Every structure is written in C-alpha cells, then in structure tokens.
Amino acid sequence: MSIWALIYTRVQWGALFVAGFGDRSANYPLREVWTHHTVMTHLSPNATVAQEMAEMRRIERVGQDRFGRGISYNFVIFPSGRIYMGLGASRIGAHTGGRNSISLSVAFAGNYETNRPTTAALATYELLLRDFHKEGIVAAPRTNGGHRDAPGHSSNACAGRHLQAELPGVNTRASRPAVTTAAPAAPKPAASKPVAKPAAAPPGSYADRTGWPERPVVQRINDQLWEDNAYESTKFALVEALRRAGYGTDSVTAWGRLQQISRWLRGRHNLRGPETQVEIWKRFQTYLKSVNRYAGAIDGIPGPITVRGIFGWLNDIRSAYL
Template structure:
C-alpha cells in the first residue's frame, strides 16, 4: 500500500499543464492553443508545446493582428509574405493617411486576395527593387484588411510623405467606379483604429488618392543633418551616413545618404549613432514634437575630453542599458562630452528612458562624468545650451519649455550638486517641490532611469 501511494504521488507531480497557452510567440504573442495540425490555419504551429496531447496535436497560433477597439488585420504570415530586405521604423503618430487603388483586379475571397497581394509584393520587390511591398495596409472589397509594412515601418507609396504617413492600398481599379460599402467601412475602421491606438494624429491633415510613386529621400528631415539627403550608392556615402527605404524607386544598393558636414542652421554638429557605432535598438516609440520639458542628467563615472574616449564611453553606456538593464536602447536622448561634442542617443524623434513619468514629455540630456563637486567644463555647458536652442529652432522643444534637473523629478543626486547649481541659473529652469522625500544621494543614477509604462 505504501509503495502504491508513493507511485501515485510521483506520477501526479510529474504531469504538468501544456506549455502552449503560456508560450509567447515572437510574432503572435500568447495566442497558442492545442489543436490538430489539420485544423491549424496556414500551418502556423510549433511542436513539443502540447506535451499531454497526441502526436498530431500541435500548438497553433492565431495569425490575425488585434488591437483594442480595432478591426481584425490579417498578418503578413497569412498571405505568405516574402521577408523584407530592410526596414526603417516609422515615428508615430503620423499626420497623413494616403489612400490608393492598386490598379489590379479586385478580390473578394481570402484566396483571391492572397494571390493579388503576393503579386503586388513581387512586383514592388523584384521589378522596382524596393525592400518590401510599398503599402502599409491593403483592403479588399469583402472588407478584409491585410498587413503590408504595418504601423511600425516606413512605406513606399508617396514621394515626400512616406515617413509621415500610413499608405493604404484599396485592392482594385477605381478610376471609373468607387469602392463598395464593405471596403469603405473597413477603411474607416482602420483609420479609427489608428486614432485609438495613437498611431495617427487626431486630425489627419490630408488624404491623397494617387498612383504609387517614388523617392522620399530629398524631403526627409534627418534628426541631425536636416534635408541634406540624396540617393547615391552606399559605397559613395561618407561614413555610411545613410537610411534605407527612402530611395524607393532605385536599385537596392542606392540609399538616402546624408551630409555630415552640413548641420542644420542654428544647430551644433551632432555625432550620429552611426558615427559612434551604436547598436540597433530593439524597438522604438515615436516622440511628439514641441515637448514641454528638458531634463538634465550626469552619467556619473569618469569624464572624457577626446572624441575617441567619449565614443568608448557611449558604447559602454549603451551596452549596459541594453544588456544589464534590459532596455530597448541607450536611455538618454543625447549625451555631451567635455570634448564639446554632442552624441546622439535616442535623438529627437524617439521616446527615451531617463526620467520616470517624463520620458514621453521631455528630451533627456546627460553630460558624461560625475559633477557632484565640480560642474562640467565650458565646452560641455555651451554644447548643452546650443543643443536646447537647436531643439527649439527645429520645433522639437517648446519655446516655453521648462528646464529641470533629474533630482527635481525623482529621488536621486543627479545631475550632481555642482551641475545642479549651475542649471538653476539658466533662464528656463523652474524648481519643483516634490511631495515625496528629499533626494537620496546614495541611490545610483541608473537605478532610477526607467521607461514610462
């Protein structure tokens, strides 16, 4: 009797629930369910996650995209999209929606639409040498919505507007007739989804209906070099200062190359991410313009007075933030060395991770070094001031902005006593009396640098 009891207990404790439902798929999240392979749509399944089931049962994933309050969007995997050659992140929310007809036969069934979209993608990628299908989304006359480049990546559909718009292709030729009610309702619901998900501005300022067209390189405003881009071969682009997907009508080896010797008027030179060898971010979140705050930090640790030494530190900061802290990228918007150079972190257009509760409302500028007992040198201070003026002149920072030190907004000694006393003399500094405790000077700077949730 004792042996039987022990065996029963052992068996009961060794059997666990199937891990399918708790598994997070890289594309589809926790949408898995254990069903037979024959019933799994498009065979999007993974083995060995339905441990207690028979061999013909696999963990099958839902391949539709769902946003709260949004229509169903059919994922790229369900129309068997070719993987893109390259992708460039789209800063959202965007102010424009561009609507087109694809000038191809219309479709009503999923099977018909898949054939049409696959043909469009092959034409864009093989005949036009683009990196992917040009549209962000496509809509059929049956009201089905298909993901193209999606909400997060710049499309190739309207010269001068690709980086500022969502391009929607209505599958069919509508030169002699209008779209039907099902397609019109799907289009309206997709745009409303963009509003609700804060991917589109609440006021869409223009809607274009035109044939798909060319390069947006010359109209694209680089966060450091402004509108200096031109489409040339990557081998001819100095210091590899180029962005992909902005020379849509050109061969794949042609990129939008920017001039590092032509900073925007009223702006100092900024050492770009490519110049200091930054790693690609894991993900990005677009930043609004005319921000109300600038927050000043110091990194703590040693300073740097030569560009080569500052670059070594920049790489160290990024590695620490991404690998040790698990963040998407280096935390600060910009960093400034005592060599007088400004180094691009997340830049003007992406939300940083530097001040809890203020990341989406502020530009975070950190001076490399520890400034408890002495303030940064004149070169660094002048560069910080020039950077702020640049942000104002380009519309990234509000003219009525408020300047604060990190310690004004969290329990930290940052940006150091000496530097804090310096910024309190600057015109736009405003003190803030916090309701919680006074700064705890033993709390490390990086412990308090957290992204808004």
C-alpha cells in the first residue's frame, strides 16, 4: 500500500492556517530528510483519530504563533502509526534552520527523550521514506538524522535520545523491499463520533465559490475548463482540491492554476517534463487515464473529454476532503 493512501489530509484534521512559506517542488529530489519530535502531548498508541487530530491543531497553533505560517513540519507521525499531512511534501516549513527549503521534515508527535517510539510509528516512517524515494521526492530512502545532526544544530536535543537511537535501523529497513504486514491500517471514517469539519471557508475564497466537496460537481459536456465561459464551480473545485492537498497558489490567473496542477503532478505523481501549457495538460491527461477517467488522446488540449474526466475525478476524490 502506498503511503499516500494512509495520510490524513489537512482538511481532515482541520488545518486553519496557510501551509508554509512557498513551494519547492522544483528542487525534487530533496537530498535531506530531518527527523523531529514535537515535545508536546505524548498520546497513547491506542489514541483515537479525534485525539490525534486535536493534537495536530495544537501543533499547528504552536507553529503559527512562532513563525506565522501554520504548522512547521511536512508530516507528523503518532504512536498509533497513523500519519498526518502537516504542510505536505512540496511546501517550505520552519523546522530545521538553514535547511528548510532543501529538506523534508518528519515529526514524531510526543516526547522521545522520555518515551520510546512504537514499532508502528517506525514502520510508517520507513514506508514514507521508501515511497517518497520511489516517487522522486527524496534522493534516497533514508533520514539524514535527527534535528541535532543538521549543520549548526548540534546543541539541540531533538529528536530525543530514544528516537535518535532508532534512526540507523529505520534507514536499514527503509532501503529493503516493502513488507506488506508492516504498514498500518489505512485511514477509515470514525465508527462512532464523527470528526468535526474545519471552519467555514472565508467569504470570497476558492472554497467559498464552490459547493464541492459537500455536493458533487455537475458535469457539463461542452464546457472548457479555463475559458472565460467555464463552469465556475468546477474550475474552483479543481483549485480547491489541489489547495487542500497542499499544492495551493495565490494566483487567480489560468496560468497560475496550471502551475498549481503542475506542482501537484510533480510532487505526488512524479510526472515531469517541460513547463509548457501543452506538456502540463499532457501530463494531467496521462494521470486521468491512469485512474480510468480519460480515454482520449494525450494531446495536451483540455477539450470536453478532458473536462469530463476532471469532473469525474473530482467526484471520485470527494471523500478525501469531506
């Protein structure tokens, strides 16, 4: 199972603040991966998803108060073995001074100076390193060490002595072929108490301009997605889907939105190529075909067949954002 199938998204845990300081996916593969611990509440391996999501919001608040750009880390792993998207792989955080734009940060939630990491949490980290290497996000399936090992940070105690001691073993296991029994269970909806939805979208935002994902987008066969007469709720649903997945943009231009698609394709699906409009659309069509939502030619022209594929794909992924 891919690590992406296990990651709880920002919208699922209720992120409230902007995701970091900008995009750095053009720097893939990243050559550094630094391991941290949050030194905050150390939850039990039997903690509920709701408890972990509440802790994610507390971790985000600390980052916002300190640095003003939301949560500091790219990903956070809990003792249960569950993993949450902090900023996402492509976003620059505030975690390892002097290395933030060139490195990925993975934080273990809790205090690992006094607690030992669980087997489930370590297995999740190994899966992330292995899969991110396969996708070209990081250069090698290994962590460079704890925060204390980063240049200029030797006086730092992070990532805690117990977690620090496990990192050589993490690197050894991450370099081996995947072991299917080691991966934690995929995220599932809570069986009893539903997790509260994030706060309502600000007026005038992309989320405010579409009913997606609360209701499916409507298919209109002849609409062209980026032309002036495009079906607005679908256009903004696409922008909002990618923003919530961690690939946001402040641009409201067609080219800005296309660059947002390009970052997502590079960061999550390892589809690369020239940054021309036609080539970006070709890569998006290739992706839609891979999920059985496009049967047309890979021609880089966002015509009606491509748009219908986007409509279907957006509705397919609604559950990830509800």
